Amino acid sequence: MTPTDPSTGGRPPSGEPFTHEVLLVGGGFTASHALAAAIRSSRTIAVELCPRANDAVDEAIRCCPTVVLLDARDGGGEVLRVLDEFHASPEVGAIPLIVLATAETAAIREDAFARSVDDFIVEPVSRVELLSRLRTHSTGYLNIVRRNRSLAAYEALQAELRHANRALDDSRLRLAARDGEGTEGHWRERVSALMQIGIELNQIHDFHTLMDRILTEARHLLRADAGTIFLREGDFLRFAFFHNDSLAQRTASGDAPHVSTFRLPITDRSIAGWVCLTGQPLHLPDCYAIPPDAPYRFDHSFDQLLGYRTRAIVAMPLKDQSGRLLGVIEVINPMAEDGGPRASFSEGDIRLLEHFANVATVALERARLNDSVIMRMIRMAEIRDPSETGRHVERVAGYSTIIFEEWSRRRGLEGPAFERQRDRLRNAARLHDIGKIGVPDAILKKPGPLTEAEFELVKQHAAIGADLFLNDPSDFDEAAREVVALHHEKWDGTGYPGLDDDGQRRGRKGEEIPLFARIVGLADVFDALSSSRCYKEPWPEDRVLELVRSESQRHFDPELVEILLERLSAIRAVRERHCDPPHT
Ligand code: C2E
Ligand code: SIN
Numbered sequence: 211m212t213p214t215d216p217s218t219g220g221r222p223p224s225g226e227p228f229t230h231e232v233l234l235v236g237g238g239f240t241a242s243h244a245l246a247a248a249i250r251s252s253r254t255i256a257v258e259l260c261p262r263a264n265d266a267v268d269e270a271i272r273c274c275p276t277v278v279l280l281d282a283r284d285g286g287g288e289v290l291r292v293l294d295e296f297h298a299s300p301e302v303g304a305i306p307l308i309v310l311a312t313a314e315t316a317a318i319r320e321d322a323f324a325r326s327v328d329d330f331i332v333e334p335v336s337r338v339e340l341l342s343r344l345r346t347h348s349t350g351y352l353n354i355v356r357r358n359r360s361l362a363a364y365e366a367l368q369a370e371l372r373h374a375n376r377a378l379d380d381s382r383l384r385l386a387a388r389d390g391e392g393t394e395g396h397w398r399e400r401v402s403a404l405m406q407i408g409i410e411l412n413q414i415h416d417f418h419t420l421m422d423r424i425l426t427e428a429r430h431l432l433r434a435d436a437g438t439i440f441l442r443e444g445d446f447l448r449f450a451f452f453h454n455d456s457l458a459q460r461t462a463s464g465d466a467p468h469v470s471t472f473r474l475p476i477t478d479r480s481i482a483g484w485v486c487l488t489g490q491p492l493h494l495p496d497c498y499a500i501p502p503d504a505p506y507r508f509d510h511s512f513d514q515l516l517g518y519r520t521r522a523i524v525a526m527p528l529k530d531q532s533g534r535l536l537g538v539i540e541v542i543n544p545m546a547e548d549g550g551p552r553a554s555f556s557e558g559d560i561r562l563l564e565h566f567a568n569v570a571t572v573a574l575e576r577a578r579l580n581d582s583v584i585m586r587m588i589r590m591a592e593i594r595d596p597s598e599t600g601r602h603v604e605r606v607a608g609y610s611t612i613i614f615e616e617w618s619r620r621r622g623l624e625g626p627a628f629e630r631q632r633d634r635l636r637n638a639a640r641l642h643d644i645g646k647i648g649v650p651d652a653i654l655k656k657p658g659p660l661t662e663a664e665f666e667l668v669k670q671h672a673a674i675g676a677d678l679f680l681n682d683p684s685d686f687d688e689a690a691r692e693v694v695a696l697h698h699e700k701w702d703g704t705g706y707p708g709l710d711d712d713g714q715r716r717g718r719k720g721e722e723i724p725l726f727a728r729i730v731g732l733a734d735v736f737d738a739l740s741s742s743r744c745y746k747e748p749w750p751e752d753r754v755l756e757l758v759r760s761e762s763q764r765h766f767d768p769e770l771v772e773i774l775l776e777r778l779s780a781i782r783a784v785r786e787r788h789c790d791p792p793h794t
């Protein structure tokens with residue numbers, strides 16, 4: 211075996227979380243420990259030992275390896291039987307199996323391949339090659355597992371969407387029933403129906419489904435034949451959604467021609483670009499008769515491509531609460547009750563679309579966040595550890611919110627900006643341990659205390675988790691990244707990861723640790739101590755509070771400790787709402 215592994219240099223390369231887990235079966239005490247040490251020294255592959263071949267399947271079910279290495283160097287008489295047992299097991303039958311043999315014991319090779327072994331390695335083999343083959347098979351298996359998991363998460367999401375969409379259909383029916391003619395009372399009804407739609411749009415978590423529904427709602431509200439949503443991508447507007455009733459009737463499939471790859475630079479030369487630049491709505495009664503002094507032109511090629519005649523357009527910016535432009539919605543060609551064309555959009559239509567755009571933007575913002583970041587991540591973590599994660603994160607989020615509310619009350623902070631911060635904290639808190647998806651179960655579920663090396667790996671959950679929030683930094687991502695990265699820092703500077711912004715070793719202390727991370731850090735420990743863990747019994751409340759008090763100024767921000775003690779009854783209520791089931 212070669213002494214060093216150049217591909218890893220002894221540390222997990224950044225961005226590659228520690229996820230490979232080998233179950234080493236058989237091999238005798240000395241040989242298997244030497245092999246395990248060689249594999250472990252890669253720091254990217256964890257090892258569990260199973261000395262007795264008879265126990266291999268049970269052990270695999272228990273510790274969920276991502277690859278099994280069967281040591282046949284000492285004869286390997288039992289290896290073929292173990293291969294059969296694995297393939298017959300529904301729980302572990304898909305885990306890749308590798309046999310390690312010597313020239314003397316390689317005679318079972320043909321039989322092993324006949325039993326669908328995934329790989330057969332004959333010594334001498336370099337450590338680099340062995341690790342590489344283990345990683346390759348493990349990665350293949352992990353990809354399958356991930357696909358299955360995201361499929362399950364996706365199906366759950368679909369069920370939710372179906373539910374929300376049904377609610378939306380109901381509200382549209384109510385809206386249609388109220389659709390009288392232009393009185394003030396009629397207007398108020400349209401607006402209140404709009405609010406109802408807003409509430410229901412907010413139940414849709416899937417970004418794309420939501421956009422589709424928004425366009426449908428906008429067209430129904432204004433009784434328009436067609437509509438488009440452009441989404442902003444840097445300096446471009448991407449043509450994201452397109453509806454057109456009269457084209458859909460003409461094409462047999464009902465599908466609009468494929469135009470979704472179309473992009474428009476944001477300049478005042480196009481209609482959507484002008485709206486995006488100025489942030490103003492635009493109403494064009496006939497886009498083939500745009501006044502020559504206007505900077506924008508209507509792009510006829512689109513109509514030509516689709517065989518359509520665009521007449522009137524109302525284009526409305528989609529602006530979020532901080533004034534950032536998410537995109538532009540265009541509603542095209544008003545229709546009369548009987549399905550024929552209507553002369554033009556009314557002032558009321560335009561005002562209504564303006565309100566609608568506000569409602570839609572709130573839902574879009576939320577969905578983009580929920581959909582792309584929070585929902586899927588929390589689900590992934592729950593799939594990984596269904597017994598603990600779900601309730602623990604809800605409790606930590608609940609305690610954190612209570613602490614933040616009191617902290618803000620003391621400073622006179624309230625109103626929508628405060629509420630937005632509180633929502634951010636709640637979701638960031640729910641994600642605080644998301645990085646544990648990169649830490650092997652063998653460690654997280656270890657019933658006893660951790661070795662120093664194991665604890666070093668656990669500590670990486672902060673950095674692994676924080677890396678997930680590096681792309682597309684939004685305000686929410688910022689909050690989540692801080693909480694995930696820094697929830698184990700301590701007030702006195704002795705926590706981890708203990709790095710400053712430049713990656714230098716210097717633990718943050720006091721208010722250098724962001725408020726959200728200090729809050730979640732306290733809430734997390736309070737909950738960990740009060741709950742049972744695979745490595746500890748739950749502590750009674752007085753013991754928990756004693757530790758929390760004694761760690762004030764040391765681990766915790768003293769003001770936050772004070773707040774926690776003051777709001778204890780609210781915290782107990784959260785605890786009861788999300789309590790763990792009794793042990794079975
Ligand atoms: P966790 O179980 O959610 O614990 C979160 C934090 O609560 C811990 O962060 C620690 O600050 C506090 N805590 C939990 N249990 C105790 C305790 O018995 N005494 C005291 N004084 N504090 C406690 P820490 O230490 O950074 O650990 C992070 C994570 O590492 C833990 O999350 C858990 O997943 C894992 N871990 C820590 N110790 C052990 C252990 O002995 N065995 C196993 N299997 N896992 C451990
Ligand atoms: C544009 O000119 O803005 C693109 C076409 C449209 O607005 O529908």
Ligand code: SIN
Pocket residue numbers: 576579580630633634637685686
């Ligand atoms: C959320 O509602 O999930 C977070 C709110 C925000 O970031 O504005």
Ligand code: FE
Pocket residue numbers: 642643671697698
């Ligand atoms: Fe943590």
Ligand code: FE
Pocket residue numbers: 642643734
């Ligand atoms: Fe935690």
